[in-house]
Amino acid sequence: MKAILNHLKDYPAPDAVLFDLDGTLYRGNEPVPGADRLIAGLQARGLPCLFVTNNSTRTPKEVAEHLHIMGISAEVQSIVTSALATAYYVQLEHPGADTYVIGERGLREALANAGLHLLGDEEQDRNATIVVQGLDRELTYSRLKTAVKHLLNGAAFVQTNPDRLLPVDGGFLPGAGSIGASLQAATGIEPIIVGKPSRILMDYSLRLAGTAPSKTWVVGDNPYTDLAAGRTAGCPSILVLTGLCSMDNWQDHCSAAGVTPDAVFDGPEQLEEYLNGQLSDNQQKGRL
Structure with missing residues (x-):
């Protein structure tokens, strides 16, 4: 299945991925289909995944526990809250x-x-x-x-x-x-x-990840916060149509937010397919 939009080949493979939570990996108390497999696959490859949320009400431990309920393994140290x-x-x-x-x-x-x-x-x-x-x-x-x-x-x-x-x-x-x-x-x-779309949360996340912006991908469902924050920080930004945006309105939302995503995927399953291919290619090149 092809991406709706994909310019990620213009960037190097990621050293880390920053994921939004609500609307991206789950919706309220319902997991987004394929989110658990996407995260597990990236973690199995040793690619750091940080979970970045504007929500300030919960502690990192509580966020990690909620992700576990959604079937997503997340260490407390990987949770970045506003x-x-x-x-x-x-x-x-x-x-x-x-x-x-x-x-x-x-x-x-x-x-x-x-x-x-x-x-x-x-x-x-x-x-x-x-x-x-x-x-x-x-x-x-x-x-x-x-x-x-x-x-x-x-x-x-x-x-x-x-x-x-x-x-x-x-x-x-x-x-x-x-x-x-x-x-x-x-x-x-x-x-x-402090929170998205501000640079403060993004710079703090990059500091924790220890990665350069150009090699840190941001994945989210909201152009006004997730994608705008990625753009401000200089990170490649990926829109998933699992929350705020649909196939019919994502371009209107992106236009109103003044951002252009580097890629648009239906959801985690499509993103997983692309990342698996790219990361496998890079590992193969590393053996040559």
């Missing part, structure tokens, strides 16, 4: 800072592990150096009010990811970007965005 990248960025820019957090366990744990001091509700009179905001499904007006107070008092503003909608089984919920939009509207302060 929470981890945010913690890395904040630790570099504001080491040990008093930090006010709107977010869930995944973000709080990452920030605490990076040595940031997370202000508790009993420390509301203490001025935060930085407000870090992700998705918080138990958000209260009181916490929004406190975050606004810190921002207006001069705190820096960092947001884990810009996604305004969170896909769930049967529909959508307001995402981290929707919470960030309310804080931005209240304060007039624009946040630093």
